[in-house]
Structures are given as structure tokens and as C-alpha cells.
Amino acid sequence: MTTTTTRPATLIVIGGGPAGYVAAIRASQLGIRTTLVERDALGGICLNWGCIPTKALLHAADTLSAVRSASDLGIDIAGDVTIDIARMVGRSRAVSDRLRQGVQYLLKKHRVEVVRGQARLNGAGAVQVTGEDAKGNRQLDADAILIATGAGPRSLETLPVDGERIWNYRHALVPQAVPSSLLVVGAGAIGMEFASFYAALGTQVTVVETRDAVLPNEDIDVSNHVAHAFTQRGILVRTGTSAALNRLAEDAAWMTLRTGDASDTLPFDKVLVCAGVVGNTADLGLENTAAVIEQGCIRADEFGRTDDPRIFAAGDVCGAPMLAHKASREAVRCVEYLAGLQVDPQPPLIPACTYCDPQVASVGLTESAARADGREVSVGRMPFHSNGKALALGQPEGFVKTVFDAQTGELLGAHLVGTEVTELIQGLSLARQLEATDEDLVQHVYAHPTLSEAIGESALAALGRAIHG
Structure with a gap:
């Protein structure tokens, strides 16, 4: 990888998703004149066709399940519960539309020029744009280029997608x-x-x-x-x-x-x-650069540097884990590195969340991965059926599992399944980032009654001191 660290005066960002628009805003904050090129809708797949609209639909599904089980809470709802799929979909699209307008406002607020069209690399520091704003053809030039084009669905020969069946x-x-x-x-x-x-x-x-x-x-x-x-x-x-x-x-x-x-x-x-998904690397003109594509993604280091000294990359186009929050963090790190700020070379921890019913959230090593790494581990597990808040919510299924280094007490990983665990993972992710130990988690006072109490009980279980488990 290149080791060039010269601060650019101008930057072109290709792609307006969670990596691209965040990178553009941060670059502008740091005094770099920035242009963002997006061929479709601002916000990228996550905001328009991924994270946000799916969560809106899943909220509707959760509400439907709650209504159907309301009698368990002593609430009787007269009549049949009906589904209006068009209104469900309409609401999810409205949520995406509102956030997309917010992204557009933020880019304008931070004086980022947005150019609509298809970008293609055209030599050192040059990007050719065709499409809406380019009125056929327009060339942009900058000291550095950041590719943040995201990823799209992987196709299978045995399952040709037709949009019908x-x-x-x-x-x-x-x-x-x-x-x-x-x-x-x-x-x-x-x-x-x-x-x-x-x-x-x-x-x-x-x-x-x-x-x-x-x-x-x-x-x-x-x-x-x-x-x-x-x-x-x-x-x-x-x-x-x-x-x-x-x-x-x-x-x-x-x-x-x-x-x-x-x-x-x-x-x-x-x-x-x-x-699965694959990086959006096609028709970018990467063949005109020294950047390398590996397994469908652009090869980039911890600062977003590619094999071409003027081209950087961040987000899903660089490979797994393909998550919006990881993309945004990578983009900020890359731009801050470009601006000459001191950036920790150690990549940050990336939590993972799945919003099915039951929800799943995790950070760090699984138990099997920790053991395969040669670690002696202590494992704690706290079921939600022993948690007062979970019982009060009528959601007693699931658990918090914590994995610690048995010698040092280091929190190696945390794995949660159950109601709203995607909100709980934040505390454990921060704990691991701050190098908290099992004793730190045990000594912390958790408000009662909350689901978060299961975190402390899980740490107690790992030490053989469980109270409620």
C-alpha cells in the first residue's frame, strides 16, 4: 500500500451512502473542498433499500405480533386484526424519503457540492461523470479520490432473479x-x-x-x-x-x-x-488505476489507502463486515488520515445486529473463536427469564453471553439474543473498547428494573458468582 500522507486541498467522493456522505461532510469540516458524486439516491442502499426501510417494516411486524398477543396483558381488541401491506410499504418508503432529505440538507449545510451521475475514473485525479447533472459529460479533478460505492446483491446462476417469482x-x-x-x-x-x-x-x-x-x-x-x-x-x-x-x-x-x-x-x-453482497466495483474505471480488486472488493488498508497513491476506499466496497456503521467509521478514519490527523492504526470494534424476532447482537470473539485462538476462557450466561424487566414485557426468551480471558479478565466477546438486545450491545461494545474486565462489569451498577441487568449477571456467572441465574 502507498504511504502518501500529503493533505489534499480537494477531494472527490464517489458514492453517497453511509461511507460517502459521512466522508464528504467530515472532509468539509476539516477544510477540504469536497465534491460528492452519486448516480442514484443519497443515503445509498442502507437508507433507501436496506437498514432503514427494513427496520420500518420489522417494526410493523413487531407491532402486529404485540397486538395479536395483547390479550395476554389483559387487553382485549375487538374484531380481526387486518394487514394493509400497501400502507406498511408506504410508511417504510416515507421514512427513507425523510432521512434522504436530511442527508441532502446536511451536505448542503457543510458546503459539499453534490453531482448526480455515473462516475468513472479517468486518469490521475480525474473523474468523468455522465448523467443527470453532467448533461452528457463532465470532468472533475481533485487531489484525492475516495471510492465509497457500497455493495449490491450477489447473484446465483441457479436462481435467476426476475422480480416476479x-x-x-x-x-x-x-x-x-x-x-x-x-x-x-x-x-x-x-x-x-x-x-x-x-x-x-x-x-x-x-x-x-x-x-x-x-x-x-x-x-x-x-x-x-x-x-x-x-x-x-x-x-x-x-x-x-x-x-x-x-x-x-x-x-x-x-x-x-x-x-x-x-x-x-x-x-x-x-x-x-x-x-450475500459483493462490492460495487464495475464500470468505475479502476482498470485505469493501480488499485487492486480482490474477491470482488477494492483492497485497502486500515486508513483506506489503496495501491494507487491518489485513490482511497471505504465501506462495503472494501469488503466484510459490510455494515453501515462500519462504513461510516472507516470513512471518517480515512478522511482524518488524509487531513493529517493522528489516527489510531488499530481498526475499531464493529458490533453486529440482526433485527429478526428474536433480535441478535454481538461484538468481539465467539466462544469457539476465542478457544481456537488458544485462549483459556471463562463464559457467563444470563437468561432473560430471570430478568424482571423481560418478564414484565412478556419477553422472557433469550440470554446474554459474555466471554472473558480467564487469566486477565479481558472481555473478549459478547453475544445477545432476545428483545431489544440491539440496544444493549452498545454498553458491551464500549466496555470492550475501554478494556473493561469481568470485575469492572460486575462492579458497575445497573439500573433496576432494566434488561441491562442481564449484562452484569452474565459477568457474575463467568466468575461463578451468579445471583439471579
Whole structure:
């Protein structure tokens, strides 16, 4: 990688998603004259077709589940609960629209020039833009270029997406009607969130995953708990299973599901392909630079430097983990490095969240990864069924699991599953960043009654001193 650290006076950012628009704003704050080029909607996939609209839909699903179980709380709701999928989708699009307008305002506030169109690298420090604002063709020049073009859905030859019977996540976000049955291919975060959403609407959902567990990047205890919870909800979960299109009929997609040596062919109203995402590197003119593409992503170091001294990259286009908060943090680090600020070479910890029902959140090493690393570990686990707030909410399923170095007490990882754990992971992520130990977590006073008490109880359990577990 290049070691050039000359502060640029001008910067072009390609891509207006969580990496691009954040980078542009921070660069402007640091006195770098910045132009942002975006070919589609500001906010990128996350704001328009990912994180935000899916969470709006999942909130609707959670509300639907709460209404259906209201009688458990002594609340009787007269009449049948009905679903208006058009209004659900309309609200999710409205939320995205509002945030997109906010991004546009912030860029204007920070004096970032926004150019609409397709950007293509055209020699040292030059970007050719074609499209809306370029009125056919426009060349931009800058001292440095930051590529933040994000990622798009990975395609599978055996599952050609047509937008009718076979969907990717974009189609799943704007359904015209609730499908009677849905096959979700891929049990990562995206697949599990959509499976959870459509199951809440009454769709008969089947999830297949080629690997041996759902959410395969999570701690195995969490993965197993989610698979069991999904099964309890009536979702069919098949791991170690591949899926291929057998034929398209007028009323269904017939899919061949293969588990080991056994296979069966079944009809589904819709098929949702969630086979991961790949970096958006096509048609950028990278062949005109020294930047290197590895496994579909741009190779960049901890400061966003590529193999070309004037080109930097941040976010999903650089590879896993492909998460919006990771993209934004990478972008800020890259721009601050460009501006000559002192930047910690150690990449920050990145928490992961999945918003299915039940929610999943984690940070750091899984138990198996810590042991594989040769660590002697102590593990604590606190079930939510012993937590007063969880019981009061009627959400007693799930747990907090903490993994510590048995010798030093260092918090190595935390893995949570259950209601609102995506809000709890913040404390554990900060604790690990501040190098908190098991004793630190035990000595901390947690407000009562809160779900966060399970964190302290989990640390107590790791020390063999559990009170409520």
C-alpha cells in the first residue's frame, strides 16, 4: 500500500451512502473542498433499500405480533386484526424519503457540492461523470479520490432473479401482496430479517442455508436459539441445504432443495435470494488505476489507502463486515488520515445486529473463536427469564453471553439474543473498547428494573458468582 500522507486541498467522493456522505461532510469540516458524486439516491442502499426501510417494516411486524398477543396483558381488541401491506410499504418508503432529505440538507449545510451521475475514473485525479447533472459529460479533478460505492446483491446462476417469482431484497421491500409461501435462500442477517417479517404477516416461510447453522457468523449458542425460536413460530429451517430452481410455473416457482444425498422439489409462491453482497466495483474505471480488486472488493488498508497513491476506499466496497456503521467509521478514519490527523492504526470494534424476532447482537470473539485462538476462557450466561424487566414485557426468551480471558479478565466477546438486545450491545461494545474486565462489569451498577441487568449477571456467572441465574 502507498504511504502518501500529503493533505489534499480537494477531494472527490464517489458514492453517497453511509461511507460517502459521512466522508464528504467530515472532509468539509476539516477544510477540504469536497465534491460528492452519486448516480442514484443519497443515503445509498442502507437508507433507501436496506437498514432503514427494513427496520420500518420489522417494526410493523413487531407491532402486529404485540397486538395479536395483547390479550395476554389483559387487553382485549375487538374484531380481526387486518394487514394493509400497501400502507406498511408506504410508511417504510416515507421514512427513507425523510432521512434522504436530511442527508441532502446536511451536505448542503457543510458546503459539499453534490453531482448526480455515473462516475468513472479517468486518469490521475480525474473523474468523468455522465448523467443527470453532467448533461452528457463532465470532468472533475481533485487531489484525492475516495471510492465509497457500497455493495449490491450477489447473484446465483441457479436462481435467476426476475422480480416476479424470484426476488432479491429490493423486491421483498415493496411487495404488491403478501405471498402465501416464501423460500428464503440464505440465513444471514438479511435473510433472517425478511423471514421474520413475512412470517409475522402470515406467510408460510422456509429458510435454507448451505452452512450448518443460521446466522453462521454468530456464536453457535445464539444461532441454535434463533433456529429454535423460528421453528416455534412455524418457520421451517433447513441448514446444510442448497436450493436451485427446477422450473417456473404459472402459479409457483418449483425449487429443488438438497440436503446431503436427499432432495425434494417443492412449490413456493415467491423465492427470496439472500446470498450475500459483493462490492460495487464495475464500470468505475479502476482498470485505469493501480488499485487492486480482490474477491470482488477494492483492497485497502486500515486508513483506506489503496495501491494507487491518489485513490482511497471505504465501506462495503472494501469488503466484510459490510455494515453501515462500519462504513461510516472507516470513512471518517480515512478522511482524518488524509487531513493529517493522528489516527489510531488499530481498526475499531464493529458490533453486529440482526433485527429478526428474536433480535441478535454481538461484538468481539465467539466462544469457539476465542478457544481456537488458544485462549483459556471463562463464559457467563444470563437468561432473560430471570430478568424482571423481560418478564414484565412478556419477553422472557433469550440470554446474554459474555466471554472473558480467564487469566486477565479481558472481555473478549459478547453475544445477545432476545428483545431489544440491539440496544444493549452498545454498553458491551464500549466496555470492550475501554478494556473493561469481568470485575469492572460486575462492579458497575445497573439500573433496576432494566434488561441491562442481564449484562452484569452474565459477568457474575463467568466468575461463578451468579445471583439471579
